Amino acid sequence: MRIPIINQSRHALPEYQTAHAAGMDVRANLPEPITLKPLQRALIPTGLFLEIPVGYEVQVRPRSGLAYKHGIGIVNSPGTIDADYRGELKVLLVNLSDQEFVVQDGERVAQLVVARHETVVWQPAQELSETQRGSGGYGSTGTV
Ligand SMILES: O=c1ccn([C@H]2C[C@H](O)[C@@H](COP(=O)(O)OP(=O)(O)OP(=O)(O)O)O2)c(=O)[nH]1
Numbered sequence: 556m557r558i559p560i561i562n563q564s565r566h567a568l569p570e571y572q573t574a575h576a577a578g579m580d581v582r583a584n585l586p587e588p589i590t591l592k593p594l595q596r597a598l599i600p601t602g603l604f605l606e607i608p609v610g611y612e613v614q615v616r617p618r619s620g621l622a623y624k625h626g627i628g629i630v631n632s633p634g635t636i637d638a639d640y641r642g643e644l645k646v647l648l649v650n651l652s653d654q655e656f657v658v659q660d661g662e663r664v665a666q667l668v669v670a671r672h673e674t675v676v677w678q679p680a681q682e683l684s685e686t687q688r689g690s691g692g693y694g695s696t697g698t699v
């Protein structure tokens with residue numbers, strides 16, 4: 556699919572790193588590096604502006620390498636970019652490690668996954684269909 560994009564960053568467009576990747580890595584666009592102290596969060600600009608087709612969303616997901624090696628996550632993971640959003644795409648990073656982490660300009664800080672979504676119209680009801688699960692949840696099926 557095609558998505559119109561304005562790139563006001565100094566970097567290349569987000570891109571798939573391998574042929575069948577679901578996510579496109581997106582780069583930080585920073586005038587200077589940002590230091591994240593332990594448990595500190597920051598909204599990281601990308602310099603990208605999208606026009607997502609109606610019926611689709613873009614999910615902003617963490618990168619497992621940054622998470623594993625440095626404890627870097629995304630606070631609102633997965634972030635949601637709405638089809639009607641015209642502002643700059645930003646990534647809300649958090650440092651979940653016990654050491655400082657420096658986000659560099661051009662660093663691949665997240666990955667974008669484009670997904671189809673439904674638009675729901677609620678249908679108020681008096682009762683719902685019966686199921687085996689019923690209202691069981693939160694471990695109701697056991698652990699083994
Ligand atoms: O990781 C994110 C999440 C959101 N956004 C932008 C696009 C999205 O369409 C808009 C609103 O996001 P969301 O609905 O998650 O935030 P909100 O707190 O509900 O704000 P709003 O009241 O503006 O919807 O912010 C980003 O750039 N990055």
Ligand SMILES: [Mg+2]
Nearest residue numbers: 635636637640
């Ligand atoms: Mg919202």
